[in-house]
Amino acid sequence: MNNLLNQFEGTYVYTNGSKVFTITLVKRIKQYNSSYYEDLIIGEYQYSINGIIVQNTMPNLNVVYNNQYIKHSIAGNYTLSNNNRRWKCPQCSPNERRLSARIRDESTERSADFLMRRTVVNGQQVLQVKIDDVLPDLETANPPDFSLPLGEFTMIKQ
Template sequence: MKNIIFIFALFSSISLFKSQSITIDINDSELNKPTGYYRKDIHNILNQFEGTFLYTNGNTSLKIILVKKIKQYNSSYYEDLIIGEYQYIVNGVEKSNTLSNLDVVYNNQYAKHAIAGVSTIDNNFRGWKCLQCNSNEQRLDSKIIDRITDRHATIYMRKTVVNGQEVLQVKVTDILPDFENMNPPDFSLPKGEFTLIKQ
C-alpha cells in the first residue's frame, strides 16, 4: 500500500512539475494549455505601464498608480500582469480612493484590484484603433472597477510621449451591464478618452 501511495505521489509531482514548466508569452494563445502553466511577460511589454499618472481638468482629477506583478496565481495558471488603484476627485471632493489597496496581495490579483490587465492590443484593434501608433507598438487591454457602484468597464491604455512628457493615454469604455439590478447606478468614473501625465 505504501508503494502505491508513493508511486501516485511521484506521478502527481511529475505532472505538476511538467505543467508548471510550460511558459508562454503574454501574447501567445492560452488554448489547450495544462493547468499551472506560466503566462510570462517575456519581452517586458508591461514594464512601460508602471508608474503614477495624473489626469486633471480644473478641480477634477484622476490619479492612477500601476505596478507590474510577476508570476501571480489566478487559480488556474500563473501570469505576469499590471495591477493598479486610483483616486478620483470631482470639483475638489474625493469621490473614491482605492490607493491604499495597491500593496494588498489577493488570492487572484487580476480579479480583486481596481485596475488589472495582461492582454495586449495592436494598433488595428477595433475597440480602439490607433493610426498614430508605431507598427510594433503594444497597448494594454485591462479592466477597471468603479468601487462606488461596483460596475466594471474596460480601460485601454497606451504609454507614449507628448511634447517631451511621458503620458498614459486611456479609453474607458464597454461598461458591463448589471444583471442583478434593474436600475443600476451609473458608472461614476470618467468615461471616454483622456490623457494622464506621468508623475
C-alpha cells in the same frame, strides 16, 4: 511578456477642471489566477471633484490577494495591436503594443474596459487612456451610473 508591462508602471494624473483622476500601476509577476501563473498590471486610483475625494482605492495597492486580477481596482495584461477594433491606433508604430485591462468603479461595483497606450507628448511621458464599454449589471434592473471618467483622455506621468 517580454517586459511589455514595465512601460506602464507609474503614477499618472488626469485633470479636467475641478476633477482630478490619479492612478498608480505596478507590475506583478507570476500571479496565480486559479488556473495558471501570469504577469499582470494591477492598479488603484483616487478620484476627486472640487478637492473632495469621491473615491480612493490607493491604500489597496500593496495588498496581496489570492487572485490579484479579481480584487484590484485596475488589472489586466491583454495586448492590443494597432488595428484592434476596440481602439484603433493609426498613429502607433507598426510593432507598438497597447494594453487592455479592466477598471472597477468601487462605489457602484461596475466595471469597464481600461485601454492604455504609453507614449510621449511634448517631451512628457503620458498614458493615453480609453475607458468605455461599461459592463451591464444583469442582476439590477436600474444599475447606478459608472461614476469614474469615461471616454478618451491623456494622463501625465508623475
